[in-house]
Amino acid sequence: MPPKKVPQKTGKLDPVWAKPEDLKKPETVGERTQQRINLSTPYHGKDLNDLTADELKIYSHTNLIKPISEGKISLSVKAEREFWKVVNKEKLPIRHVRDNYDWGKDKNGKDIASYTIEELNQRKVKQARYRALSLFSRQFVHLRDQAKRQGAELAETQIEDERKRRREMAALKKDLYGELTAKLVQDPVYDDIIPIPMEEPENALARIAYPDFYAEAISYLRAVMVAEEYTPRCLRITEHVISMNPAHYTVWLYRFKIIQVLDLPIPDEIEWLNEVALNNLKNYQIWHHRQLLLDYYYPKIADDEDAVKKLAKSEIDFVNQILAEDTKNYHVWSYRQDIVAKLGIWTVAELGSTQNMIEDDVRNNSAWSHRFYLVFSDPSQSTKDASPTEHDPKVPESIIERELKYTRDKILLSPQNQSSWNYLRGVLRKAGRGMSTEEGFASQFAECLGEEGEKVTSSHALEMLADASVETGDAEKATLCFTRLAKTWDPIREGYWQYRISQLKEQ
Amino acid sequence: MTRPEPVFEKDRHIKYWKRCHDTYLPSPYTASDSTRLMWACFTYSALDILHVPFDPEDVANVRTWVLNLQHPQGGFCGSPAHVYKGQAADQGHANLAATFFALVLLAVVAEHGEAGADAYAGVNRQQTLRWLRRLQRDDGSFGQNMWDGQPVGGRDTRHSYLASSVRWMLRGDPEKGSAAEEEDIDMESIIRHIRRGQTFDGGLAEASSHESHAGYAYCSVAALSLLDRPLRFSDGTSHEAVLRGTSDRDHLLKFLADRQFVYLAQDEEEEGVSHDAGEENFIMAQLDSLNIDDSCDYGGFNGRCNKKADTCYCWWAMGTLRMLDSGFDIGASPARRYLLEITQHRIGGFSKVAGAPPDLYHAYLGLAGLALLGESGIKEFDVGLCCSIETTAKIERARAGLIQRAEQDAQSEQEDRFWEQV
Numbered sequence: 004m005p006p007k008k009v010p011q012k013t014g015k016l017d018p019v020w021a022k023p024e025d026l027k028k029p030e031t032v033g034e035r036t037q038q039r040i041n042l043s044t045p046y047h048g049k050d051l052n053d054l055t056a057d058e059l060k061i062y063s064h065t066n067l068i069k070p071i072s073e074g075k076i077s078l079s080v081k082a083e084r085e086f087w088k089v090v091n092k093e094k095l096p097i098r099h100v101r102d103n104y105d106w107g108k109d110k111n112g113k114d115i116a117s118y119t120i121e122e123l124n125q126r127k128v129k130q131a132r133y134r135a136l137s138l139f140s141r142q143f144v145h146l147r148d149q150a151k152r153q154g155a156e157l158a159e160t161q162i163e164d165e166r167k168r169r170r171e172m173a174a175l176k177k178d179l180y181g182e183l184t185a186k187l188v189q190d191p192v193y194d195d196i197i198p199i200p201m202e203e204p205e206n207a208l209a210r211i212a213y214p215d216f217y218a219e220a221i222s223y224l225r226a227v228m229v230a231e232e233y234t235p236r237c238l239r240i241t242e243h244v245i246s247m248n249p250a251h252y253t254v255w256l257y258r259f260k261i262i263q264v265l266d267l268p269i270p271d272e273i274e275w276l277n278e279v280a281l282n283n284l285k286n287y288q289i290w291h292h293r294q295l296l297l298d299y300y301y302p303k304i305a306d307d308e309d310a311v312k313k314l315a316k317s318e319i320d321f322v323n324q325i326l327a328e329d330t331k332n333y334h335v336w337s338y339r340q341d342i343v344a345k346l347g348i349w350t351v352a353e354l355g356s357t358q359n360m361i362e363d364d365v366r367n368n369s370a371w372s373h374r375f376y377l378v379f380s381d382p383s384q385s386t387k388d389a390s391p392t393e394h395d396p397k398v399p400e401s402i403i404e405r406e407l408k409y410t411r412d413k414i415l416l417s418p419q420n421q422s423s424w425n426y427l428r429g430v431l432r433k434a435g436r437g438m439s440t441e442e443g444f445a446s447q448f449a450e451c452l453g454e455e456g457e458k459v460t461s462s463h464a465l466e467m468l469a470d471a472s473v474e475t476g477d478a479e480k481a482t483l484c485f486t487r488l489a490k491t492w493d494p495i496r497e498g499y500w501q502y503r504i505s506q507l508k509e510q
Numbered sequence: 511m512t513r514p515e516p517v518f519e520k521d522r523h524i525k526y527w528k529r530c531h532d533t534y535l536p537s538p539y540t541a542s543d544s545t546r547l548m549w550a551c552f553t554y555s556a557l558d559i560l561h562v563p564f565d566p567e568d569v570a571n572v573r574t575w576v577l578n579l580q581h582p583q584g585g586f587c588g589s590p591a592h593v594y595k596g597q598a599a600d601q602g603h604a605n606l607a608a609t610f611f612a613l614v615l616l617a618v619v620a621e622h623g624e625a626g627a628d629a630y631a632g633v634n635r636q637q638t639l640r641w642l643r644r645l646q647r648d649d650g651s652f653g654q655n656m657w658d659g660q661p662v663g664g665r666d667t668r669h670s671y672l673a674s675s676v677r678w679m680l681r682g683d684p685e686k687g688s689a690a691e692e693e694d695i696d697m698e699s700i701i702r703h704i705r706r707g708q709t710f711d712g713g714l715a716e717a718s719s720h721e722s723h724a725g726y727a728y729c730s731v732a733a734l735s736l737l738d739r740p741l742r743f744s745d746g747t748s749h750e751a752v753l754r755g756t757s758d759r760d761h762l763l764k765f766l767a768d769r770q771f772v773y774l775a776q777d778e779e780e781e782g783v784s785h786d787a788g789e790e791n792f793i794m795a796q797l798d799s800l801n802i803d804d805s806c807d808y809g810g811f812n813g814r815c816n817k818k819a820d821t822c823y824c825w826w827a828m829g830t831l832r833m834l835d836s837g838f839d840i841g842a843s844p845a846r847r848y849l850l851e852i853t854q855h856r857i858g859g860f861s862k863v864a865g866a867p868p869d870l871y872h873a874y875l876g877l878a879g880l881a882l883l884g885e886s887g888i889k890e891f892d893v894g895l896c897c898s899i900e901t902t903a904k905i906e907r908a909r910a911g912l913i914q915r916a917e918q919d920a921q922s923e924q925e926d927r928f929w930e931q932v
């Protein structure tokens with residue numbers, strides 16, 4: 004137990020003062036404030052008529068001395084000396100806790116008066132910490148400027164310390180006041196950039212509710228682009244902008260230029276890009292950027308067969324990783340077709356990998372398309388720049404047979420799958436063979452046409468039979484096929500089938 | 511029992527577009543910050559085709575905003591993020607798509623009749639046409655913007671389309687030797703480039719090595735069609751470039767006709783929440799699942815073979831067929847039922863697929879698709895420029911006004927010099 008204070012006997016006013024130790028321990032900051040108000044003004048909250056004589060005396064004295072002690076009334080030096088002498092002698096209370104004190108609210112709108120004492124203490128510690136950090140931060144700027152004037156630079160460790168400091172300050176600021184600190188401001192390496200904000204009138208069109216600090220990031224990007232600065236710190240600005248707006252049409256070009264100017268290793272950039280691509284599956288710019296990187300990098304390693312092979316493998320591995328998540332991603336497949344040509348990936352493994360994708364999903368038209376390209380544009384077994392729809396005598400017969408067999412097998416698995424039928428037609432064109440050469444195969448999916456018990460399991464087979472008949476000049480059969488498609492087996496395209504019939508008549 | 515006719519909820523669409531007009535687009539649109547001109551154009555053009563008049567003050571505001579995006583060396587920047595002011599003005603980057611949308615938008619809000627002759631006042635026609643030529647590469651393709659003096663960006667036919675459109679909107683046919691005369695883009699190479707894009711299945715792509723795609727098919731054919739287009743659209747269009755730029759027309763028609771399919775609503779519903787997984791297809795796996803009674807209820811469209819139905823491909827596929835003068839009709843009533851009963855959204859607009867929220871892109875192209883189907887309550891539509899025919903007429907007038915002014919300016923300048931010499 005703490006030693007009890009000896010009550011002061013001398014003052015006449017003692018009986019009316021509440022003793023702090025008699026009071027109940029306050030739970031909140033607000034309660035404590037109220038207690039203090041009561042302590043300094045014992046008459047507080049009471050009706051004047053209920054005051055004891057002593058209380059009344061304090062009340063009147065207090066109100067008399069207040070204007071003077073608060074400096075509202077100025078006295079001559081002599082009178083003031085006299086005044087204080089009396090105040091001292093009578094032990095009149097000259098300090099008051101204002102009874103309208105406002106503690107304010109915290110970031111969550113919670114009244115600070117409702118904090119516990121412990122919570123308030125913690126808050127005060129944080130505030131003190133923030134002030135101390137600001138001081139160090141200002142000192143950092145000062146030291147850096149000084150160093151600069153002497154043509155020197157601060158050590159990287161000092162910069163890193165400042166970076167940490169600003170991160171802590173930002174966290175404190177958010178914690179204490181709910182204020183967010185822009186990302187780039189937190190890093191001292193950007194201190195000398197004067198951002199160029201985008202100008203946006205109040206009534207701008209197609210306004211977007213930008214995420215926090217998008218405008219800040221853009222304004223830094225604008226500043227360094229105009230300054231034509233190509234440094235590692237700019238690379239980080241581009242990364243920051245790309246994370247919010249990967250479709251920005253010049254940030255990628257700028258980034259590419261930084262890489263060129265700094266002669267940064269392309270494999271590192273590709274590795275970075277892999278992450279970005281995995282997070283933005285549908286983005287087009289990423290793949291365009293990758294293509295630029297490859298166009299730039301390939302000539303540097305073109306003479307090194309092993310390096311090219313290694314690159315081809317890592318590229319295909321990554322493409323496969325993306326396609327595993329998004330099997331028909333158009334940009335990725337397009338990129339794949341482009342690198343097959345550039346890096347010469349006309350391999351059995353590549354053919355096998357499309358085969359696997361077709362096994363997984365026989366309707367994956369992207370995989371079928373890629374296969375067609377691989378088989379019929381392979382420079383070792385096709386005519387250079389041949390159109391994909393023309394007969395190419397350079398394609399070996401064995402390849403044609405292999406592809407026909409492969410496709411027929413897939414059609415048997417799923418007769419109503421148009422991808423494989425389109426592929427079959429494509430192979431026939433390359434082979435210079437007519438549709439009628441597959442009439443026998445197609446017939447099994449369309450039996451008893453126009454008769455009792457008509458059974459069609461593939462409208463695409465029926466269409467092929469029609470085309471075969473057109474080829475052989477059998478207009479009657481062709482008309483029958485088209486009519487059956489229009490009326491029963493593919494009525495949604497009735498207009499098209501009727502048009503095909505009308506074309507027959509023209510011929 | 512016959513099913514009730516699907517209803518075009520015009521008022522809800524108007525409400526949707528007004529909301530887009532009045533409020534901030536949600537933050538996911540940040541990824542399209544560089545194409546804000548497109549969103550602005552869709553918003554005003556949608557209101558236009560739905561017969562909503564514009565407030566004159568708003569029109570002035572549109573003009574100021576759009577012209578502020580113009581680059582001093584021609585073309586328009588995609589958004590304020592790409593524009594610099596004052597001394598650094600040249601450092602911005604004009605973008606081909608932005609330029610297309612800027613020119614359409616200025617016409618959308620222009621006045622009808624002679625008063626609209628000033629709609630392109632402030633547009634730097636000469637610089638923009640010269641910039642357009644710089645964007646063309648030797649292989650005939652177009653880049654999307656200039657960078658270090660070179661055209662950059664992909665070689666796909668979106669850029670061919672945009673270039674061909676900007677050319678039609680601005681170039682006109684000034685008299686030979688007149689001040690407004692500008693050298694043309696390389697017509698032979700743009701056609702050759704597009705022609706190289708036909709794939710083994712008859713469709714079109716950036717290059718024949720890629721997978722065929724209805725979106726690229728539209729861009730390719732529309733690019734050619736706009737090369738063919740006379741200065742006055744109402745004079746009818748020849749098919750010279752379209753014929754030269756498509757190597758196998760019959761095959762292309764088949765590819766486009768194949769884009770429509772019987773959409774099985776039940777299957778997608780059963781698929782449930784995963785509509786964003788996106789790549790499942792709802793084409794009948796087997797013919798026998800086709801039920802004659804309701805088989806043709808819904809006609810969805812995809813952009814590639816075996817892909818899922820998506821609102822916008824109704825527009826891309828039907829629009830392409832229209833420009834090719836296909837000679838046959840696509841399943842119009844199933845298409846309409848698909849748009850109105852599957853992707854037309856309760857709060858207005860259209861979603862990409864069933865059950866998804868509406869977005870500006872599909873909301874606009876959904877309307878465009880309906881416009882092609884002749885929906886009443888929507889203005890007559892220009893399948894090449896993707897705006898109302900009225901807007902096209904305003905573009906023609908604005909272009910004429912621009913050329914006339916260029917010639918007059920040159921003349922008065924000459925007169926000035928004449929006096930200098932005296």
Ligand SMILES: [Zn+2]
Nearest residue numbers: 820821822862
């Ligand atoms: Zn779409």
